Amino acid sequence: MAATSTRTFRPSAGQRRLGAKLIGAVLSLAFVLVFNFFLFRVLPGDPAKNLTRNRLVPAEQVEVLRESFGLGRPLHEQFATYVKDTLSGDLGISYKFRRPVSEVIAERIWPTVLLLGLSTLLSTAIGLWIGIRGAWRRNSVFDRVSLGASLALYAMPEFWLGIMLLIAFGVGVGSFPGLFPTGGLSSPDTELASLAGVADVARHLFLPCLTLTLAYIAEYALVMRSSLLDELGEDYLTTARAKGLRDALVLRRHAVPNALLPTTTLIFLNLGFVVSGAITIETVFSWPGLGLLSYEALRTPDYPLLQGVFLLFSAAVIIANLLADLLYAYLDPRVRTG
């Protein structure tokens, strides 16, 4: 009919939703950009003064340093420069390291992503498996043991668990030798881009990765277990069984996909923090990642570095949330139409 002749573009509900989410993400990022600038300037401490404390630096020289950081100018001018530079991709020069912020961050980002990425992957896989098995065979020996262990690991402070593992496997107990290094990412004098280098990094990675994996398994296992238990009482599972489906199929095709929703949220929330790292574990194992870098930057306070690092952290969380939203729509049709 008439509708066929003039067809204008009308976004579907899904597209509208996607558009709204994208705009929301961009707005959040813009807010963070502005907020960061003022947030860090509220911190106590004058960077020029802190960088020269207890050293032979005359007051005039501190002034020169302050000028070179651009801190002598009115705040609104500093802010204008900051926004202009950041939008053009220039994050400035770190006060403390005296190198471009982007360069300093680039050096530290891959150790963090490697450590957090790998441990998130492992803890998710293992945690979900434990949760599913535990719920399906509720009150079995496996369930009771794994639930107990999960709760115990969940309750342990991360740094304590890290130190214990470090002593047990890094230093060795009694005649049991320490198998792994006590910290760092690689040994001096090794070529990273060689087989020996990869093995060396793997050896260094083992303990921090193990700690983080153990610490996070519990979270995934517990959430997965309880959401699956919720589903197990539902009528549709009785229906599925009544159709004659085998137990394994009922679990895989019906119960798990529905129980996965809360877990997905958790995974993506955690994914957002892959970039910002686990500062406690980076501290225990002297892992040269971003978490530690931001701590060092706070002490100065190194405004450009803090701004750069927090912009990155916020971007990671915002993007992870955006992905979670999109994936949710795929996993749960109710979200798509609602």
Place this chain on the structure above:
Amino acid sequence: MVVLAALLALTAAPGVTAQEQPAGKLNFTVGIINDVDSLNPFIGILAETYEVWALMYDYLVGYSQKDFSPVPGLAESWEVSDDELTWTYKIRQGVKWSDGQPLTAKDAAYTFNRIMKGTFEQTNYGNYVSNIRTVEAPDDATLVMTTKEPSPTMLRLAVPILPEHVWKDIDEKEVSTFDNEKNAVGSGPFVLAERSTGQFVRLTANKEYWDGAPKIDEVVYRVFNNADAQLQALKKGEIDFADGLDPAPFNSLKDTEGITAVAGDYSGFDELAFNTGAALDSGEPIGDGHPALKDKRVRQAIAHAIDKQALVDRVLGGYGTPAAGVIPALYQNLTFQPADGEAYNFDLAEANRLLDEAGYKDSDGDKVREMPDGGRPLRFRLFARQESNTSQQSVQFMQGWLRDIGIATEVKVLEENRLTEIIGQGEFDMFEWGWVVEPDPDYQLSTFTCGSRSYKSGGDVLANLSDSFYCNPEYDKLYEQQKVTIDPAKRAEIVKQMQRMLYVDAPYVVTFYYDELQAYRSDRFAGFSAQPDPGGVVLFQYGTYSYRNIATPQATAAAGDEGGGVPLVPIAVGVAVVGAAGVLLALRRRSTQDERE
């Protein structure tokens, strides 16, 4: 027992350690808690960084191992003209840069001129050149400097001499971001080999070094982000040296096989500081300090109420000594000891008597004294530092003693950054902090001059060096006088007189000189040199003595053997000296703060 330890060290090296060691290379690995911030001598600021520069570069004049007195460095000898304004340094010949180029007086002249003409370059070294008028190198072996005023610091110029042929290509703009990590050219006993940010710095020995080739092949500084892991790494043998230890782990290391623990005399002190009347350098009053603390008699009474020995025993675990002057005891020629009659002995009755006499009485019976006019009670804000357990424990004790003499305190623990700001504004009554004092006393003494008080820049009040706002024209006169006195003995007299003045006027109650707690793998290395000798620290010194002397215990023993000594005696003596230092000085400890920055 010490000999036994030495024997054990000779015979048994743990298997793990042996595996870590690449064949044929002798690596000395030092654990550090703060990463080296920058290898560019114009940028870095941390103590760890200065340690690395000392390995990479040479200085004109060094500090002796025995007592920090000036000793030849790149300058073989020096003389000063009769009017004390012209210094002529004879520069050592035959010294080569690590890239093979000869090092001459021209390089030294270039380095100083660059700092004097530069802006950014002055950040780290401005203080050293402020009194220098000209620097010239008439020939390759002579460096001539003229000064505006006579100055004893001309033998204390802690400026690393840089190669002109490298640094002339790095202009004023570039120098502020230059990392100096690739192919860094130096003349020191070690050459930078590799740097991995946040992880380690590796240096290889300069076997051509003019003052003798190091016996080890490499020095590696490995970054630990926490002291526990560092301690475990030392126990395991992943690192060979750790410092900045706390008393508890230090005590446990004393009994560990293969490890020697050293409580070394150190150049730091802690103090209880007063707001003696905050004002700007112009004299304009600022802040809201309690009026009672402007009265020297109140401060003196408080000095009588601080039990320094108790602080050393209970806060430092015995690793320190009670203090009086602001120049620590290890600078034997400069430190100040009050005579018997003038010392503030711990005496609460005396403190009470002094306060009564000065008219500060408790008139309303609430156990807190009031101002002589009967108004404001003596209720003081007392700040401690978040970063330091020592600081927090000290103020707890102080609070108790002050209560006993009718003074109420409100203790607050603050971050050092925040506290610095508060002090700069004069918005405090008392605080606990400390300083690390370098061998030349000028800087430390300058912190009590009127000109070091806070100043105004564009409407803002900014902190300078003074944190007690002490201002005494008499003191300033002496300060100017010591600044231009070249004769060490005469200068020392003035320096002591100034400390006496500070002691009597009491802007600070200097509480203790703390020890630096260090430990090393004595099963792998021997031959450490203490500075000052005896009793001092064995690494992180003013100089590179230990780095150049240490070798395997076997090598050290063998070297003694060739010299005709009885086998094992040299090392046993070496270990015994250090061990004895550890035992004798088992009364000491150092605080954990990072004042060295």
